[in-house]
Amino acid sequence: MSDAEALRRFVLDALADVGATVSEAEPLSWIHAPERVRSGLEVPATFAITFDPDRTGDFEAELVAPGSYFLERIVALAASRGRWDVARFEAPGAGWIERSLSEAGLGSETGVHLETAELGQTVLLLLSFRVTLVSDEKREHFHLIAVSPTTGSAWEVDPTVEDSGLMAFPEARIEPDLETAYRLGTEKLRETTREAVGAFRAVSLGLLEEEVRRIFGYFDRTIEEIQAADPDGSQDLLRAVQGERDRRLAETLERFDPKARASLCAIRAIHVPTALLRLRLPHGSGIAATVDAWSRRVHGLACDICHGIDGPWIPHAGAVRCARCPPTPAESVRPRGRPRSDTPRRGTRDGRGSARSPRGSTARSRASSGRRRAP
Amino acid sequence: MSLPASEAARPDDASLSLQFDDADADLLARAFRTPGDGPRAWRLNGEAHRISLIDGFDRLLAWPSLRGVVRYPHQERTCLRVLREMRGRAILADEVGLGKTIEAGLLLKEYAIRGLVRRALILTPASLTGQWREEMESKFELPFAVLRSVGDWERRPFLIASIDTAKRDPHRALAQRTSWDLVIVDEAHRLKNRLSVNWRFVAGLSKKYMLLLTATPVQNDMDELFNLVSLLKPGALHTYDRFVERYVGSADGRVPAHVPELRDRLRDVMVRNRRGIAFTLPPRRVHSLPVRLSPRERRLYDDVTEFVRDAYWSVSGRMSWAARLTLIVLQREIGSSTFAVAETLNRLTQSPLFGSAERGRLEALRDDARAIPSNVKADRLAGFLRSSDEKALVFTQYLRTMQYLKGVLERDGHRVVVYHGGLQPSAKDAAVQAFRGDGQIFLSTEAGGEGRNLQFARTVVNYDLPWNPLRIEQRIGRVHRLGQEREVHVVNLWAQDTVEAYLMELLDRKIHMFELVVGELDLILGTLDDRRSFEDMMMEIWTLRQAEERRAALRRLGDALVRARDQYDAMRERNDEVLRDVSDEVPA
Numbered sequence: 001m002s003d004a005e006a007l008r009r010f011v012l013d014a015l016a017d018v019g020a021t022v023s024e025a026e027p028l029s030w031i032h033a034p035e036r037v038r039s040g041l042e043v044p045a046t047f048a049i050t051f052d053p054d055r056t057g058d059f060e061a062e063l064v065a066p067g068s069y070f071l072e073r074i075v076a077l078a079a080s081r082g083r084w085d086v087a088r089f090e091a092p093g094a095g096w097i098e099r100s101l102s103e104a105g106l107g108s109e110t111g112v113h114l115e116t117a118e119l120g121q122t123v124l125l126l127l128s129f130r131v132t133l134v135s136d137e138k139r140e141h142f143h144l145i146a147v148s149p150t151t152g153s154a155w156e157v158d159p160t161v162e163d164s165g166l167m168a169f170p171e172a173r174i175e176p177d178l179e180t181a182y183r184l185g186t187e188k189l190r191e192t193t194r195e196a197v198g199a200f201r202a203v204s205l206g207l208l209e210e211e212v213r214r215i216f217g218y219f220d221r222t223i224e225e226i227q228a229a230d231p232d233g234s235q236d237l238l239r240a241v242q243g244e245r246d247r248r249l250a251e252t253l254e255r256f257d258p259k260a261r262a263s264l265c266a267i268r269a270i271h272v273p274t275a276l277l278r279l280r281l282p283h284g285s286g287i288a289a290t291v292d293a294w295s296r297r298v299h300g301l302a303c304d305i306c307h308g309i310d311g312p313w314i315p316h317a318g319a320v321r322c323a324r325c326p327p328t329p330a331e332s333v334r335p336r337g338r339p340r341s342d343t344p345r346r347g348t349r350d351g352r353g354s355a356r357s358p359r360g361s362t363a364r365s366r367a368s369s370g371r372r373r374a375p
Numbered sequence: 376m377s378l379p380a381s382e383a384a385r386p387d388d389a390s391l392s393l394q395f396d397d398a399d400a401d402l403l404a405r406a407f408r409t410p411g412d413g414p415r416a417w418r419l420n421g422e423a424h425r426i427s428l429i430d431g432f433d434r435l436l437a438w439p440s441l442r443g444v445v446r447y448p449h450q451e452r453t454c455l456r457v458l459r460e461m462r463g464r465a466i467l468a469d470e471v472g473l474g475k476t477i478e479a480g481l482l483l484k485e486y487a488i489r490g491l492v493r494r495a496l497i498l499t500p501a502s503l504t505g506q507w508r509e510e511m512e513s514k515f516e517l518p519f520a521v522l523r524s525v526g527d528w529e530r531r532p533f534l535i536a537s538i539d540t541a542k543r544d545p546h547r548a549l550a551q552r553t554s555w556d557l558v559i560v561d562e563a564h565r566l567k568n569r570l571s572v573n574w575r576f577v578a579g580l581s582k583k584y585m586l587l588l589t590a591t592p593v594q595n596d597m598d599e600l601f602n603l604v605s606l607l608k609p610g611a612l613h614t615y616d617r618f619v620e621r622y623v624g625s626a627d628g629r630v631p632a633h634v635p636e637l638r639d640r641l642r643d644v645m646v647r648n649r650r651g652i653a654f655t656l657p658p659r660r661v662h663s664l665p666v667r668l669s670p671r672e673r674r675l676y677d678d679v680t681e682f683v684r685d686a687y688w689s690v691s692g693r694m695s696w697a698a699r700l701t702l703i704v705l706q707r708e709i710g711s712s713t714f715a716v717a718e719t720l721n722r723l724t725q726s727p728l729f730g731s732a733e734r735g736r737l738e739a740l741r742d743d744a745r746a747i748p749s750n751v752k753a754d755r756l757a758g759f760l761r762s763s764d765e766k767a768l769v770f771t772q773y774l775r776t777m778q779y780l781k782g783v784l785e786r787d788g789h790r791v792v793v794y795h796g797g798l799q800p801s802a803k804d805a806a807v808q809a810f811r812g813d814g815q816i817f818l819s820t821e822a823g824g825e826g827r828n829l830q831f832a833r834t835v836v837n838y839d840l841p842w843n844p845l846r847i848e849q850r851i852g853r854v855h856r857l858g859q860e861r862e863v864h865v866v867n868l869w870a871q872d873t874v875e876a877y878l879m880e881l882l883d884r885k886i887h888m889f890e891l892v893v894g895e896l897d898l899i900l901g902t903l904d905d906r907r908s909f910e911d912m913m914m915e916i917w918t919l920r921q922a923e924e925r926r927a928a929l930r931r932l933g934d935a936l937v938r939a940r941d942q943y944d945a946m947r948e949r950n951d952e953v954l955r956d957v958s959d960e961v962p963a
Contacts (some may be wrong), residue, residue: 004526083412085417136491260393266402
């Protein structure tokens with residue numbers, strides 16, 4: 001969808017959401033706005049809007065385009081509504097627990113055994129944030145963070161897929177622990193944006209340093225030139241030059257001072273089926289975990305190496321490690337069970353060739369250098 | 376002693392962390408206490424935020440949807456360069472007529488949309504404050520106010536001020552106390568002297584971004600360039616001594632040295648678009664249509680002039696500003712039509728500005744004017760229009776003249792569209808549409824199509840001549856502008872032995888005004904006399920009693936205009952020598 005189409009759909013949808021009726025008469029759209037929103041939008045009962053800047057003269061239609069006053073008002077109106085919502089998610093048929101475990105790297109093919117699964121319901125919270133980075137320029141990002149107050153975990157959600165499969169649940173009465181959810185959500189947001197914020201700061205400070213160096217260079221040399229030209233000259237002139245330098249420095253510091261702000265835009269509570277699981281790991285004892293049907297994330301596990309709580313997981317010496325952590329030296333030279341692959345192995349006609357002998361990096365290196373030496 | 380640069384630049388903390396909005400607590404306190412607005416409202420909330428996100432200056436947000444602006448690629452390139460590379464501090468030094476005002480307005484709009492500019496100040500010559508306000512409002516929807524009182528510094532976040540007013544107390548202190556996000560200085564060559572009050576005033580303003588607009592950064596010598604750049608970015612051209620040593624090649628400071636290197640340095644702070652192949656405007660052809668007034672018109676013209684001269688000098692020194700203005704209007708109207716002057720004469724018969732004897736004369740003049748059924752100039756216009764199949768814009772200064780001409784031209788079989796300041800915006804749009812369609816004559820007052828795209832026509836008729844030459848230039852600029860591909864015809868109607876004949880003598884024969892590019896005339900007149908407007912100078916000459924005195928004064932003004940034109944031509948060459956190819960862009 002083009003930017004223009006997305007803008008058009010948003011505006012007409014936002015007007016319909018507040019009870020306005022829209023009738024299309026290309027290139028204009030005629031809007032009848034209910035009384036309660038007229039003052040906020042600064043419009044009469046009936047008015048025309050257009051998305052074509054050349055048609056704003058027609059019936060004094062309000063222009064809707066980036067930077068137009070009307071778009072500013074409709075955005076403000078939409079952003080002031082829908083700040084909390086309750087939805088529910090239904091389990092997508094049988095087998096969702098097994099599929100979730102498999103996606104998390106804990107499927108039966110890995111040797112993990114699901115012993116028990118106790119079904120229940122939980123409430124997840126989705127917090128949307130707007131992050132604004134400002135110095136002499138501005139960069140903004142939108143983040144959606146899901147929080148499970150019961151397991152204490154938080155993770156980022158792709159805003160474009162967040163809505164799929166959710167159903168309205170207006171009759172629900174809930175009292176979620178918003179304080180905890182907010183704390184977890186903001187911690188996760190800090191973690192998610194750390195890199196972008198750091199990069200923004202580095203650019204701003206680089207520019208600031210360059211400006212400050214130039215200002216000092218210019219004014220200090222100017223003072224030297226004044227003194228050289230007239231060693232007994234007026235101190236007032238020197239003080240004036242120094243005053244101007246200080247003023248310019250203050251201006252520059254203000255201009256390039258980086259700031260990073262975030263604000264909570266809205267909160268959504270989602271009723272989700274969950275399962276309390278008892279898993280038995282290969283070569284290990286049993287562990288407890290939970291999984292929810294919406295995110296299909298397995299909660300309650302921690303990486304044996306980095307202690308991170310985000311999967312996917314790899315069973316490891318009676319525990320689990322996250323897939324991002326590198327294998328331990330012992331692990332890398334030891335043959336271990338792998339998920340079965342459908343890809344035929346090289347060098348065999350039907351893919352049933354002998355398994356490659358396990359080799360460490362030294363062996364691989366020797367093999368390749370041996371090939372290089374061959375005549 | 377100075378701090379080391381790196382030390383001054385480094386804030387104490389080594390990292391930047393997110394600061395969360397205090398208002399978040401309100402939402403946490405209110406959420407789920409009442410039912411929400413529904414899933415659609417939740418989705419729209421997210422979309423509202425995503426649609427309004429700002430991602431640096433990856434593109435111009437307002438550019439595609441500006442109203443009444445013909446968009447040119449060089450303007451878009453300029454703005455992106457100023458935003459991304461110059462970080463909002465630049466000298467916009469496009470050659471005359473390439474749209475510096477549009478570029479400045481667009482930059483301001485882009486910053487405003489991003490919330491980076493909430494307070495902006497535009498400093499202009501006094502004569503341009505209204506024009507800037509109108510352009511910012513109509514083209515960019517930016518609600519600027521023109522400075523009227525000291526309270527405006529506090530009250531108005533978007534303010535336009537005459538630099539001559541702003542630099543004086545009490546305004547100066549208030550302006551310098553305010554923290555401006557953006558300062559725009561039009562005609563920035565007035566900041567050429569760093570010892571001047573103008574320069575020191577602008578240097579003393581606290582501002583984040585600054586745009587200096589001038590087509591002629593170098594007017595006399597190279598010092599001016601240094602002063603302008605130092606205002607924006609001190610050190611960009613070294614220190615003054617080093618600058619002179621390196622880049623000035625003569626004792627009088629007029630000859631540049633190491634020009635390629637100088638241009639390299641200027642590229643960091645200056646954009647200068649030049650007229651190139653695409654922007655070579657087609658030539659103008661000027662047609663002068665002198666008219667001999669009928670005996671009754673002649674007598675009325677002379678009688679009105681005599682009344683004006685008598686009144687102008689009889690109470691010399693005690694005449695109110697209002698009375699003086701009234702006399703100027705009267706003299707201008709009689710140059711337009713007997714119908715325009717008849718109405719004013721009628722009003723003045725009741726005016727307290729004049730005594731009973733003068734009111735008696737005014738009544739007689741009014742009756743004479745009313746008794747004239749038609750004007751020779753209108754017949755001449757009709758004759759000219761009959762000889763051409765072209766669509767034509769016919770300009771007059773007065774609504775009453777417009778009404779008269781509409782009747783004359785319609786009786787002559789023309790399809791006439793009228794356009795004036797009293798029309799509703801939708802009626803103005805309809806008028807332009809009708810002219811673009813089967814309309815033949817676009818009959819317009821001074822409000823005529825400012826900012827409208829009328830380049831599909833190429834004939835401009837000045838039925839009367841405003842005494843302010845910039846207004847004449849604005850009229851021509853409606854069709855002789857970027858986008859016009861055909862030769863433009865400018866037709867001037869004027870009666871012999873009138874003020875308008877004087878104007879033609881000065882503007883056409885002396886400085887060949889009708890051959891100038893729009894914008895150049897302002898630069899020429901700007902060097903003429905800072906204190907008096909061209910209109911005032913014309914009135915002072917016209918009201919001299921002796922014909923010989925008038926001729927001598929006219930000659931002196933003509934000579935001054937010629938000198939100003941020569942000075943401008945020399946200045947243009949000097950700028951071209953120093954600043955050619957400052958912008959990496961291909962010529963526009």
